[in-house]
Amino acid sequence: MSLTILTSAYRLRSFHRLQRIQGHMMSSQVDPGVLLEKVGNAGVITINRPKVLNALNLTMIRQIAPQLQKWENDNETDIVIIRGAGGKAFCAGGDIRAVTEAGKVGGPLAVDFFREEYILNNAIGSCKKPYIALIEGITMGGGVGLSVHGRFRVATEKTLFAMPETAIGLFPDVGGGYFLPRLQGKLGLFLALTGFRLKGRDVQRAGVATHFVESKKIPELEKELVGLKSPSAEDISRVLDSFQNQSSVDSEKPFVLDKHMSDIDRLFSSSSVEGIVQNLKADGSEFANKQAETLSRMSPTSLKITHKQLQAGATLSLQDVLVMEYRLSQACMRGHDFYEGVRAVLVDKDQSPKWSPSTLEEVSEQSVDQCFSSLGEKDLRF
Template identity: 55%
Template sequence: MLGHAGKLCFFRSVAKVSFDGRCNITPKRMSTMMRHFSANPSSNQDEVILETEGNKCLITLNRPKALNALNLNMIRKITPALKQWENEEKVLIIIHGTGGKAFCAGGDVRSIIETRNQPTSTLSCDFFREEYQLNYLISTLQTPYIALIDGITMGGGVGLSVHGYYRVSSDKTLFAMPETAIGFVPEVGGTYFLPRLTGKLGLFLALTGYRLKGADVYHAGISTHAVNSQENSEIEGCLAKFTKAATFLEKPFSLEPHMPLINDCFSAASVEEIVAQLKASNDPFAQETLTTIRKMSPFALKITKRALDEGSEQTLAECLQMEYRLSQRFVADHDFPEGVRALLIDKDQKPQWKPSSLEECTPEKIQSYFEPVKDELQL
């Protein structure tokens, strides 16, 4: 993966690129800037490190032991910084993660579930509201925003990257939206960007939690550019140059042979019909996919299918508002806490879903998840 030195070289090179004539610094000044970025050892204890040099900015997600999982404290540091930098007309913002394994492996949902029944806790409301507001803010930035999605990028990490203008992946990137496995819905704007991927790829990724690795992240349209993980990477023409030189992209999209089947099966009108078509297929990939789907929360699958169908016709703001409603219903219900328990707390990998089958998911309960909540998300 891109080591610290590699990320600094990437920053040095990118900072030479001109954005509307506002950013043009010499290697000498860049060297001074990078010394400044490394000169505050006390900040290494912070979960988010915010650094600026002149009109350039760097965000470092700094929870390596937790794979840089996003929590409310981190959101509350990043959001005002982005607003301030936008107002100050900075010319460059880069976000990356420490530890060498992950950009950001998701949101800290374990804390949300563990505190949800505490009488004074508002974490389940505050976290999702402020996370989605941050996702929307990233989508509206005029300042060039570059996410280095090197390593694991899931859930909340997707929200920190996919809405920005530039997403740079490597051969070590691992992307997934695995929420249905914990009885939840692919959110952080997932109901907006997933339906806009090629064909029915987004719905396939949403329902199955399928993991895209290396070149697949770029071929699927998740990243805008790519670099070899071991190179000192040098936005526009600079990134294009290194994308062209990213030799791992010569590996074809692993899902390409399966796209006809994915488009056919996942074009069905309901999850039940998707399952039926997969079951009827003799293709080994269809059977593998069927096995995966059967492990997921049936209710989460039903909600996810409807949410992506609606999201395909909505704006990002409308999708995030829908997702906020869904998040509050999932937190208060059975499957999301049960999924977090089974996969993240007890780790017995044996969630007991309620309802236990797709057929038991009533239209009335599904509709109730999409109804307005008391305090709607404001963007």
């Protein structure tokens, strides 16, 4: 074969390879993590990364935030609906691994991600248009922030809710310090410290969701919602109530924590995490022992930060809670346990984090208080 033909063949192969690469780049550009569309009089946000359980990243936050603002100011948009693609997850959380990598090297993502995520959480909490989150599938961390501050949250039998942050050296952020202490009794503190998982109808019974609708009825519900003409919040309530009344799945099952609610209120009533652990150990019941064992695996620093966060958040506005949580997020970025927790749970998956300090007693009040200190110029502003 002549050199010319060889060269031509090589060039052609290179050209095809380049075309393939460009094609792939274009397809990843036209495959956004978020779909934003107008359906009838509704603005519809679809979180569209099903392969990674719809994990939330900064690009997605930067797409949702301005669009939400546009719809809020648009006379042609009456409601906003947010949903997850793929059926497995609404949104399983923030893209924590990327944040960890940035945090290790002092990259801007560790600052920008939390700042912009919390600004979006606040925009959802203050949205003047009825905001309806269809929280089907896994709803954790960042996914909770995208839903729980909205006016309506609809769970299905496939919903799995948790705030498992103390297991990775973080704290239940995205406004967790606002909504958790407002749940009944000490339930919010219990969920925050232990990362306990609520499923299906229990997500509504706990007060995290406002409604429960069977999964198979969700397409019909969406159709009815987008067809509403200039609905008031009461009109939407009526539609959701009627779908809830048609949903009988698990209706006869009691709330999973029903028989433990008075125990939770009693055992988790303490001015310190050490006090809670003492209560649990002294109680000695199977339930108490299980919770004590769970807490023993969590980051001691995270447990103490979370306890103080919820105590303070109980009397603050959502905005003030988010300012506080931004300070805490940056303290975690400067600390040790977040990186170690992500390594143990998400990267190496050995589930054996080496916390530092390793016991509650070694975490001083002073070190916890420092996490809540103002960042001055760098504080979160709305």
